[in-house]
Each structure stands twice: as structure tokens, then as C-alpha cells.
Amino acid sequence: MRLGFLSLIALGAMLTSASAQTLTIATVNNGDMIRMQGLSSAFTEETGIELNWVVLEENTLRQNVTTDVATNGGQYDVMTIGTYEVPIWAKQGWLKPLDGLAADAEYDIDDLLPPIRQGLSVDGKLYAAPFYGESSMLMYRTDLMEKAGLEMPEAPTWDFIAEAAAAMTDRANDISGICLRGKAGWGENTALITVTANSFGARWFDEDWRPQFDQPEWKNALDFYVKLVTESGPPGASSNGFNENLTLFQQGKCAMWMDATVAASFVTNPDDSTVADKVGFALAPDTGLGKRANWLWAWSLAIPASSQNADAAEQFIGWATDKAYLETVAAQEGWANVPPGTRISLYENPEYQAAAPFAEMTLGSIYAADPTQPSVKPVPYVGVQFVAIPEFQGIGTTVGQLFSAALAGQMTVDEALAQAQESTLREMTRAGYIK
Structure with missing residues (x-):
């Protein structure tokens, strides 16, 4: 699986740390996120970065991460948040921009669906990477x-x-x-x-x-x-x-x-x-x-400004939201089960189109929301x-x-x-x- 330039971040972090880093990740208890948690052992094996998962019901997740980010609590390194929170929290200075991903040609930020990317950006900077998008x-x-x-x-x-x-x-x-x-x-x-x-x-x-x-x-x-x-x-x-x-x-x-x-x-x-x-x-x-x-939403991964492990957190976000992750899910679960609604290339993929009878309706619904x-x-x-x-x-x-x-x-x-x-x-x- 591709790690690209972000591997160097993890390598540097591991060389300068006597013990392995641990990221605490807050996420919602739906099927795609639970699948991400199940596949994440591959990330730990490749990087040595341990993951501590906090999986919560939707309303509880929102309450917990909002309290933590607003008080600079530092409880989480990666937060699962949505299109509502990202621009508001970014303007408050509560989130770190994902400049490393934006600069990584292999991650290919331009492949993100424009309505989804726009909702997660402020002043042209990406502050959260979409794990899946929806209408x-x-x-x-x-x-x-x-x-x-x-x-x-x-x-x-x-x-x-x-x-x-x-x-x-x-x-x-x-x-x-x-x-x-x-x-x-x-x-x-x-x-x-x-x-x-x-x-x-x-x-x-x-x-x-x-x-x-x-x-x-x-x-x-x-x-x-x-x-x-x-x-x-x-x-x-x-x-x-x-x-x-x-x-x-x-x-x-x-x-x-x-x-x-x-x-x-x-x-x-x-x-x-x-x-x-x-x-x-x-x-x-x-x-x-x-x-x-129609609505427009993306469950996305972001780094709170209070995280002390921002480089490792950005590396994990890159792993979970890049094209290679979609291919991993497809190999294990079939193309119909990959996280939808984030990348142009997914909807141009004939294997996905053949496996997902809902692909065209999903994409049309995302673009219909204004x-x-x-x-x-x-x-x-x-x-x-x-x-x-x-x-x-x-x-x-x-x-x-x-x-x-x-x-x-x-x-x-x-x-x-x-x-x-x-x-x-x-x-x-x-x-x-x-x-």
C-alpha cells in the first residue's frame, strides 16, 4: 500500500521517539468506519504507529469532539467530523490544515469531487479529508x-x-x-x-x-x-x-x-x-x-489543533482516504462496498460502475444539492x-x-x-x- 512522502514523516517520528506513537481516533459507529477500524492493522504494521479507537454513536460523537476541540482538550489526534463543522472550526483555528496531503501528487487532491472538497476547505486550504461523501x-x-x-x-x-x-x-x-x-x-x-x-x-x-x-x-x-x-x-x-x-x-x-x-x-x-x-x-x-x-455531507477525518501527533495523524488520514484504501476495500469486500462519494476516479472506474447499481444515482444526488x-x-x-x-x-x-x-x-x-x-x-x- 502506498505511503509516499508521509512514510518519511512516520520514519522520522519513530527514529526520534523511544516508544511507538499512539494515535487516538474518534469516529462514528457506522459500517464504513467500523470497516476502516478492522483494516487499520495494516497501517500499524507498516508504520509502527499504534491506534486507539473511540467509536461512538453519532450524537455522542458530536458532543464529545465538539467539547474537546472547543476547550483545546487534546483528547483526540484524529476526529471524524462533517461538512458542518469543518469550515466553522477551521476559521476558529481549531483544526490543522492538511498541507502535506495537498502537496502530495500521489494522494491527488484534485481527484476529490469538487462539491465535497469545497465543503471541507477554507481559503483554498483543505482542513479535513473526506472518508465518504453522500447526499x-x-x-x-x-x-x-x-x-x-x-x-x-x-x-x-x-x-x-x-x-x-x-x-x-x-x-x-x-x-x-x-x-x-x-x-x-x-x-x-x-x-x-x-x-x-x-x-x-x-x-x-x-x-x-x-x-x-x-x-x-x-x-x-x-x-x-x-x-x-x-x-x-x-x-x-x-x-x-x-x-x-x-x-x-x-x-x-x-x-x-x-x-x-x-x-x-x-x-x-x-x-x-x-x-x-x-x-x-x-x-x-x-x-x-x-x-x-437532497442534502450534502461528508464524514471526514481532521486533526484538532491540540494534537501532539499531527504528522502521524496526517499520515493516518492519508492512508484512510487515498485511492489505495479504496482498492484494499474492493479486494477484500468487493467494489460495491468501497466508501463512496469522494473521488472522481471512483465514478470513472468501470469495475465500480458494474458492481454498484447505485453509483450514478449517488453521484447525481451529490451534484443536485446546492x-x-x-x-x-x-x-x-x-x-x-x-x-x-x-x-x-x-x-x-x-x-x-x-x-x-x-x-x-x-x-x-x-x-x-x-x-x-x-x-x-x-x-x-x-x-x-x-x-
Whole structure:
């Protein structure tokens, strides 16, 4: 496996250290990251650098790494963070730029997909390397769609999705018509509900940064979402996030699932999915207003400014995100299971195209998301399923809790939106966005 110039960094570090370096890596507990951990012994064998893994549930990971980086805690050498955090944290001076990777011709930074690379860069410098990139799309059971006498369009509307979900719901056989996120969190249910709202013409803020939850577009979007999941979703949907819905779909208990494009390889892998040969893909739905429910995200590896092992950390990041890593996964797991959404060359690879029936849909979905114009109406912010301001992490989590409560029947949609408007207005005024 290629180590290039970064091998020299590790060699120098080992020569000047009496004991082997150990990197502490914080990452999320999803399939691609767990696979990375399983393959990482090869990195240690080649470099002598030991790895201490901290694998956490998504909401917990975000809380832990945010606290550590904001307090200069130094607990981690490599953090798994996303497109939301990178530009904000880089501007705060909390991340080290990946100048070594950018200068390495063999790593080939120009091979990174432009929308993904742009989201991880500030002033032309790369501050995190994408491990995988994603948008959102619809996954569905082709056999159940046929049984219902319906045909999935390549570009469906939300009205069609509601009709299909009702037709395919089979409570007697524990099959829900659709699975959508209900688990509270700015990166969990808030993300999916936000892109749904975008497609209904809603937006988080108007051009003067005033919250818009009191507008009819949000009412229409959240009413639709709650009704759809309540009538055609699984029991306990308010507790289900990405991993829970993935398991339900793999077990044959969801007729449709709209979520991250990265899930495609997991639902079509016969080792994990009981419905692997019965899965179709479609674009995220719309309402005819010109915006689909696409998001744009990359789970990426970054080095906090507090790390005392920055050279070794950059070497590990290079190993985990270069072309050779994709080839290693392909050799062991098949091309369909390589981390998607990061490199141009992957989508030009005929072996990948042949093995991954979802490749074209994934790439098209990534390019369809526009962080600068996420909604139908103008907005003062950048971000599709999030608002790229530091305050959003707290605001988005509070709003997600309210939306989850509405889905659970603990409050009405009107009450959830009213409280979201009040709390968001208060926080934005306190932060100085609203005078």
C-alpha cells in the first residue's frame, strides 16, 4: 500500500521517539468506519504507529469532539467530523490544515469531487479529508412496489411517496410503508426534516435571520412528515435514526427508506441484507417547486489543533482516504462496498460502475444539492440540511427534540413549530443576528 512522502514523516517520528506513537481516533459507529477500524492493522504494521479507537454513536460523537476541540482538550489526534463543522472550526483555528496531503501528487487532491472538497476547505486550504461523501435518495423494495401495482418514477414526488407508502404498509406482516428518521439530533431527524422542508419551500431563516417556523411552508412540511410516518412508518419511529432504520430495511421491515446515499451498499449486500436483490433507487422526492430533498455531507477525518501527533495523524488520514484504501476495500469486500462519494476516479472506474447499481444515482444526488441555494426562497446562510453558523448545533438539537416529540404524539405539530420559533428567535437574538 502506498505511503509516499508521509512514510518519511512516520520514519522520522519513530527514529526520534523511544516508544511507538499512539494515535487516538474518534469516529462514528457506522459500517464504513467500523470497516476502516478492522483494516487499520495494516497501517500499524507498516508504520509502527499504534491506534486507539473511540467509536461512538453519532450524537455522542458530536458532543464529545465538539467539547474537546472547543476547550483545546487534546483528547483526540484524529476526529471524524462533517461538512458542518469543518469550515466553522477551521476559521476558529481549531483544526490543522492538511498541507502535506495537498502537496502530495500521489494522494491527488484534485481527484476529490469538487462539491465535497469545497465543503471541507477554507481559503483554498483543505482542513479535513473526506472518508465518504453522500447526499440523500430513496431506497425501495421493488417486489413490494410491484405487488402494490405501482411503478417508482426516477424522480418521485412526495404525493406519490405517500400514496405508495400507504399501499405497501402491511401491519399483519410487520412491514412499514416507509422508514424516516425520528431520533432527535441536529444531524439525525433535523437533517432529514430540513431537506424535506426545503422541498416544500420552507427555510430556516429569512434574509434578515428571522426564524421561519411560523410560516405556512413549515406547517405544510411538518404536517406531511408526521402524518406520513405516523400512518405508514414503524412503531417507535421517534427513536429511530440512521442505524435503526438501516436495520429495519435490511430485515425486510421497510418498503421504502429515504436517507443517506451511503446506505446503498449496506442494503444491497447479501451478507447483511435479506432483501439485497430486491432494492431499487430513486431521487429524493420533491413537491414540484424546484427543490428536491437532497442534502450534502461528508464524514471526514481532521486533526484538532491540540494534537501532539499531527504528522502521524496526517499520515493516518492519508492512508484512510487515498485511492489505495479504496482498492484494499474492493479486494477484500468487493467494489460495491468501497466508501463512496469522494473521488472522481471512483465514478470513472468501470469495475465500480458494474458492481454498484447505485453509483450514478449517488453521484447525481451529490451534484443536485446546492449549499448556497438550499431552498426555494433566498436565504442568508450556506448549508442544505444544516445552517453553517456556530449556533446551529444547539438550535438544531432543540428543534429536533421538538419535532421528535411531535412525531411521538407528545405535542401537536402547531405546538412544536411555535416552540421552535420561540426558542430559535431567542437564541438568534442573543447571538446578535437579530437586532
